[in-house]
Amino acid sequence: MNHYTLLLKKQLMDSLPSRSSKKLSPTNLMGTILTGVLIAGIVAAFVFIFAQFTKTYTAIKINRVPDIAARQYELMSLAYFVLLAVSLISSLNRLCYTLFENSDINVLITMPFSSLELFLAKLTGVYIRQLFISALFVLPVNLTFFVTTDSVSVYNVLMTFVVTLILPIIPLGVASVIVLPYYYVKRFISSHYLLSFMTVTLIMVGFCMLYASVFELAGNLLNAGKLASLFNERLMTRIQRFAAYDYPANLLANVMLGRNLGKSIGILIAILVGAAALGGFVIHAIFIHVSQVGLSSRVPQLVRRKPHFVRLSRTGNLIFKEFTTVLRTPGYSYMYFTTAIIMPLMAYYSAKLGNQLVLNLLNINVGFELCTFLVLLYSTLTNTFCSTGISRDGYMAMMQKTLPYSPSQVLWAKMIFGGLVSELSIIAACIALAATGLEQPVDALITFISATLLSVAQLALGTRLDLNRPHFSKTDDGEIKEANSTVSMLIVIGLAAVVLIGGLLLSNTVRSLIGGGAAAATDKALSYVYALCLPAALLAGALTFFFVGLKKVYSNLDTEG
């Protein structure tokens, strides 16, 4: 095996999720199945929405004149623009990690590999990984588009595979030019918690807007007339102008639709060759140099604060430690704060859309049941952060054991911190639902209590599961990059509980429908009982699980075990 193949093999092995043992445990298997189901669900939802959108968009008339070919071109051009943007972000992150953040370079650089071999292997590894991401996006877009527009042909299928192969090259070329400044900015931001928090908040706002747009679009798709009025003449002119100049996305659209083939392919080849050459040249020029000297330097501090002394209560001290650790670790900051802030918006938009759907289809109001189900569902998914509460302390978990804190003090501090984040999120969701009339205030209060009970149960369960089987981070910053089996288990248990509660609430609603108006009041009371008693029972079970043998398990906690 030559050096290049050896390095590439290592590179590809690194891309695979690590397993602590070769045997696939039931929890790992469940996690894999769950991930597969979630991805399949997202792809299915995308295919449905994109197919509906394609149908509606290609039927849009300008000045009462339909132009299907022009609409198809605009749609493809915009779709490829989005794909290229996503691919660029993904390439940039991966390239940055592979070249500068992966500590393997510290070892590889001392071994008898040439810089060209190292560089080519790393670049090929990134390309292959991007190829999978490209396929994941291009195939659903193209296949949905061609099936919806009745234009499936050998040419289209063939070109879909060609585009899948070449799509990662252009973003990789661009990413390689900006990867070094990107790395420095990223490193600078991540070491300045305020900047880091602002960045995370901006990302969060972007996600919220995207989420809102998707739901808005889904809502409009339910009402085709509304969508047609949204795409008025002014907007269509802008889209046409953008689609004509969004290079190279418009060229890819031309190739896919068989328009201006010669010219488009010619320019595309020139761009691809240019991107590959430029990317290769830039990375090769900076790779070894940067790895050797530039990146070990100290990150300059924007503000050097004068040391000051702050006295906190002993519990407050532990909570502050949790807060600092989470806030100053971008991954955790996103996992805790961003998802918790997004959750109320997700609950609100989902409830709005769901309520509209049920009203249209069945002409009944399921406000309380639906809102409770959604708040429980989203808070359950948000709370998965508690599954790394112990693991994220890394080696410091052991040092913490030498401090004068009892096991329950340490664990309660973690749960109080997680609980505060979760509670604020649930309160915001319930206020939003009550304020917008999607739920009555009394119902919102019951939803809040129900979600709180389930949330605390999940925090107790997640913390104890993590304590029983911690997955300590071995990296210097203590960040756990990969979801572990505890996360999968917590998601499965949480979803099972939500489905059970939601199922009972739904069945109660159906019974209420059958029973008519007289039974409604009784059934509402029964819904309250379900919404309160089941989470309370789960909380009792989770707390029992949390406390049994707690001292012994904490005492046995060993980061090296």
Added chain:
Amino acid sequence: MANDNDQLIMPALRIENLVKQYPQATKPAVDDLSMVCYPGEIVGLLGHNGAGKSTTLKCITGMLPFSSGKITINGFDIRQNPVKAKYTFGFVSDKHDVFVKMTGMQYINFMANAYGVSVQERKTRLEALEEVFCLGDRLADPISNYSHGMRQKICMMGSLIHLPKLWILDEPMIGLDPATTQRVCKFMTEYAEGGNCILFSSHNISSVQKLCKRAVIISGGVKTDDFLFEDFLKEHKGIDLEQYFLSRTTKDGTDNN
């Protein structure tokens, strides 16, 4: 070394018949270890790599549970009264474990809050510690930006902010520059003279000899020696300590580790 002192002074550390066996291990990592350390002493815990030094320290500090035996720190049983016992010692691990997301100052505050040190006391103590460790402005920087040696310094400072009666250090001098090592040695001597006890592990008998009056040698988890350097050297005139240490810690008198 248990002696008449027991009747007069409360030991800073008393270990009685400590046994620690890791799960799935065929023999104990620490086997029937007993020792007593008194206030005013600096005790060097010597042994080659894997001898059981770190495991012993981890059992003392409550990091690891132990199979049998008893550990008492300043009168508090680490099993029965772990929190009270932990108030009376400070520990510096060989891995320089520290919350890297905090600034140096935040870490000092965190440790001071954990031990209930008043704001005025922490100010005075930090000034004194700064004279030894000299982190200066870097206290305001995130620890993630610290070098190996600086992390060792901040760990030491944090472990001393409550002026523990027993200061436990695992391989403390690794990573420190010569000037800091000199200042730390001087500080340790003065700290012990102030009526506190210091227990530190090392595999270097020369550094232990410079600093300690007493050494405890363990090999294969078993205590082989416990002596005062002065008495030992009087009894064994002209002995090569290095060679003696090797003979006590390895089968053939050579360090295979």
